[in-house]
Amino acid sequence: MKHRSAIPPAAKLKTAILPAPRDDGSETAQVATAKPVILSEASRLSLSRRILARRVAQSKDPFSLSALTAVFSSASSAPPPAAHSHLRKLLVSALAFCLLGCKSETPAPANAAQPPFMSAVAGSAPQDQAPAPETTDGFDGAKAYAQVVKQLSFGPRPAGSPELAKLQDYLESELKSYGCAVETDSFSADTPAGRLPMKNILVKIPGAKPGIILVGTHYDTKRLPDFVGADDGGSSTAVMLEAARQLCKAPGKYAVWIAFFDAEEAVNKEWKDPDNRYGSRQMAAKLAASDDLPKVKAFLLVDLVGGKNIIFARNAESTKWLVDLVWKTAGNLGYGSIFVKEQLGASDDHLSFTARNVPSVDIIDLNHTAVYWHTPQDTIDKISPKSLAIVGHVVLESVKQLQQK
Numbered sequence: 001m002k003h004r005s006a007i008p009p010a011a012k013l014k015t016a017i018l019p020a021p022r023d024d025g026s027e028t029a030q031v032a033t034a035k036p037v038i039l040s041e042a043s044r045l046s047l048s049r050r051i052l053a054r055r056v057a058q059s060k061d062p063f064s065l066s067a068l069t070a071v072f073s074s075a076s077s078a079p080p081p082a083a084h085s086h087l088r089k090l091l092v093s094a095l096a097f098c099l100l101g102c103k104s105e106t107p108a109p110a111n112a113a114q115p116p117f118m119s120a121v122a123g124s125a126p127q128d129q130a131p132a133p134e135t136t137d138g139f140d141g142a143k144a145y146a147q148v149v150k151q152l153s154f155g156p157r158p159a160g161s162p163e164l165a166k167l168q169d170y171l172e173s174e175l176k177s178y179g180c181a182v183e184t185d186s187f188s189a190d191t192p193a194g195r196l197p198m199k200n201i202l203v204k205i206p207g208a209k210p211g212i213i214l215v216g217t218h219y220d221t222k223r224l225p226d227f228v229g230a231d232d233g234g235s236s237t238a239v240m241l242e243a244a245r246q247l248c249k250a251p252g253k254y255a256v257w258i259a260f261f262d263a264e265e266a267v268n269k270e271w272k273d274p275d276n277r278y279g280s281r282q283m284a285a286k287l288a289a290s291d292d293l294p295k296v297k298a299f300l301l302v303d304l305v306g307g308k309n310i311i312f313a314r315n316a317e318s319t320k321w322l323v324d325l326v327w328k329t330a331g332n333l334g335y336g337s338i339f340v341k342e343q344l345g346a347s348d349d350h351l352s353f354t355a356r357n358v359p360s361v362d363i364i365d366l367n368h369t370a371v372y373w374h375t376p377q378d379t380i381d382k383i384s385p386k387s388l389a390i391v392g393h394v395v396l397e398s399v400k401q402l403q404q405k
């Protein structure tokens, strides 16, 4: 992850903020061009959003009034007057969202005697235990939790690392053990750390009619010292593994493809195009070249979904009708207090598909995860089997809804 924004941008403002991703096929991951840094108005605002991410990450109270006010002050010097009122609205919305759901979390103290991924593996408190799988469409939150633990056993897993190669082997063998048909795409990309080998993994469940429902996650972790990404990379990969175990058993009207993207994370500290989304840009370009892309009816992305106090705001960069479908589905399942109506911005792998006009939605909690996001504290003790089960349930039911369209 992900460049984050507290701002629910109006379409106009969003255009001003987000640099247009060069996702037109000329920019498959093999081509990365360094661009001179020009601090334009838009990039100054973008910078202030990244400052927000950092400040919030460092704050014990994400979206605290002081953090937001500071960011608002720094951001408000950048945009033109028309955007200024959007920012004001955004500030109000973000504060309202905070009042609804912000909780203060204290990062767990590091245990110097153990490697970070082994700290607090002991298990979950009763309130975090997964519900019985028969109440969540067969999705087993305890199994998903075990898949997070398994990923952490490989250690930090940045793109191009031997540890990630071990996870790739594990994902392939695990998916095949569910009876899933698995395709892989090995490629390499020029990054700020040099040319790195990468691999996308794609499960293809056939359908009776033309049309593809795509769901996905990134499985790499951010290149930071001692960073194991229990939530950022681990949780959503676990949800997709467990969803695959269910979905591969029961093909439907339309094909369901489950994507495991490599290298969502920026190699540099900052998440700045084109240093991010290497895997999803590669897959989107490949699907476009093979004429499969127009068959994709919807793309459902999950990321940072395993926290103990998950609340999902509607992602501002997602496709409205698809957000509506997923949020309505979640509400009907009784998760209306988790999938809330407030809106937040977050850039993620879905941008590789929205750039090519594929309806896309990102289910992501960048609010309550901010205290440990991209820090060595993103460890297994932050993960709730119950949260994994809720998200898995919503994914499976949303796929069912899309199968009926």
Ligand SMILES: [Zn+2]
Binding pocket: 001, 002, 222, 232, 265, 374
């Ligand atoms: Zn990340």
